[in-house]
Amino acid sequence: MSDEVSADASCCCNSLPDLAVVPMGSDALDERVFTSLEQIIERGGEQWWLYVSHCLKCSQVWMIAQDDRIYDNYYLRRLLASEKQAIIDKGQWPDEFMTYEQVLRLGITMSKPWTYLDPRSPALVSTAEDLRRERPDISLDEIAYLLAISVPDAARLLQPPTLIDRFRAWVMRG
Structure with a gap:
């Protein structure tokens, strides 16, 4: 955890692992996690699923991949202050979520896949x-x-x- 981050009982940051999977709509965990998060940087373009948010309560910074197509998950990776600065100053993003293939690999290994009724969904x-x-x-x-x-x-x-x-x-x- 970054040294600039302090514990705050009104956010979920301290309860999440450094690489967290947050299912969309499942027992409202996503609502609890994202209540205190604010998007500060969007990768956009070819990496439309990728952005950075910071917690308004404890200042923790997260790189977030949003998969709302296949596994309906958010994948959060805790960032250090130096990693956030590298994104801001140099556009250097950590590698974990840079391809949608990487995001889907997390989905298949860290969550339960959906069964599509339409094989050509x-x-x-x-x-x-x-x-x-x-x-x-x-x-x-x-x-x-x-x-x-x-x-x-x-x-x-x-x-x-x-x-x-x-x-x-x-x-x-x-």
Whole structure:
């Protein structure tokens, strides 16, 4: 923990590990954690999921990856004052969350995956496409693992939608 951070009973910072997983909407833990956090730096662009927040109660700084597509988690990494300064002064971000693949690896290892009823869910399709764009040589096995789906389902995500897929999507829209 940074030496500039003090304990404060009105925030959750001291109860979180240095690398924390906070599920979205699960028993309101996310509400309790984020009540005292304020976003101060957004990475944006190709790393749309990544930002830095500081606690308004204890001054702890967190690098946060927000995965609201596949695992519905926030991943928080405690930052030292020097790491925050490197982000501000030089744009040097720690490596942990710099690719969406890294974020999904945390999701598959640190949380419970969702079961998608629609095998061509827009969230799955766009994430598979993003993974392929980030790393063109990523295998179907790796995509399937990261999305917690079968390899044949991963292959279907990267194919153009069939007439049946379009009809199914039209029916689901009502």
